[in-house]
């Protein structure tokens with residue numbers, strides 16, 4: 390991978406960009422928050438910097454476990470990151486040792502007098518690392534942090550935790566949702582989404598400019614498939630931005646109102662609608678305190694959550710989160726479910742979804758909602774391409790990254806469809 394680029398000058402802006410991103414994540418900033426760190430790079434360098442940073446973040450503990458055996462003491466953070474980058478380029482990407490070691494030495498020489506003093510050490514360590522392919526292949530996948538791993542093991546066992554970690558390690562290819570009657574590039578997945586075989590430049594693919602499809606993980610697309618929107622139905626999309634699910638609802642012909650608390654994220658939703666030639670009402674508001682003019686036929690609640698189902702695509706997440714926000718998120722989700730049921734017309738349906746691996750934000754949230762609203766009925770999923778094993782005892786849909794191992798996995802999600810009683814007020 391990227392073999393030609395190993396002969397670049399040691400000043401390689403892509404590697405420097407990657408190191409800025411990695412350093413930022415280790416200081417607590419997400420990759421998404423760091424767009425400015427590589428904004429000035431040429432498009433090719435920017436893409437390469439992102440690829441390298443993602444790869445290092447996906448392998449950071451694995452790299453450290455080899456590096457530690459060659460280091461008498463821990464180097465300063467910037468030097469350690471150069472070593473991590475070199476290790477991943479050598480062993481994960483299989484790049485030529487000469488180019489990688491030279492580049493790493495060049496980078497460390499650039500890092501001030503203390504960096505220069507480390508040049509010999511970096512050279513020696515990476516040369517030793519460069520012959521450790523067998524050791525690298527035998528390392529276990531990157532382990533989830535305890536606050537996530539423990540509840541996963543408690544729910545599904547240690548074997549599943551390991552399978553999920555293996556799926557995280559693999560990363561994710563882009564999935565596309567396609568407008569009815571249109572086609573999309575890539576392989577059709579069992580649930581109707583399309584999966585590209587490589588990331589590449591999405592906007593150059595056929596049908597992008599025409600707005601025939603949009604990028605949306607196959608698991609995320611199932612929330613709207615479970616809602617089963619009908620033409621002209623009144624549907625409220627609560628917590629809607631950046632709008633993947635709003636696009637699905639609008640493409641089905643529903644009269645959609647998209648509500649989100651974040652105006653900047655709603656701007657992205659508006660751009661997505663424009664590109665796809667679709668329309669929806671857009672409301673910037675706190676869903677807890679907003680009331681629709683007419684009670685809707687259906688509400689989609691894609692609630693804010695830990696996003697732990699998206700680690701395949703966001704390997705920075707376990708490094709910047711400590712689980713302390715989860716209790717607050719669970720409380721907000723419960724309040725949003727109550728509010729969604731309240732605004733729904735009698736007999737209407739609510740789909741609740743979270744992109745989380747935590748039962749507290751999925752299975753347990755559904756159980757608690759049913760206890761608070763005993764007249765509400767769960768309608769188990771009846772959609773194309775899902776396995777019966779994915780349906781939970783209470784009729785929710787549990788999706789995990791280790792599902793579809795031969796197709797490349799899917800995001801973790803929990804989705805449940807609830808029916809408000811006809812007699813409810």
Ligand SMILES: C[S@@+](CC[C@H](N)C(=O)[O-])C[C@H]1O[C@@H](n2cnc3c(N)ncnc32)[C@H](O)[C@@H]1O
Nearest residue numbers: 628629630631632633634649650651675676691
């Ligand atoms: C999981 S994301 C939604 C993704 C979106 N449904 C999609 O498919 O593209 C959660 C969203 O909830 C929004 N949010 C958080 N708290 C909210 C609240 N109290 N009211 C409305 N939106 C809220 C966030 O701004 C964020 O955009």
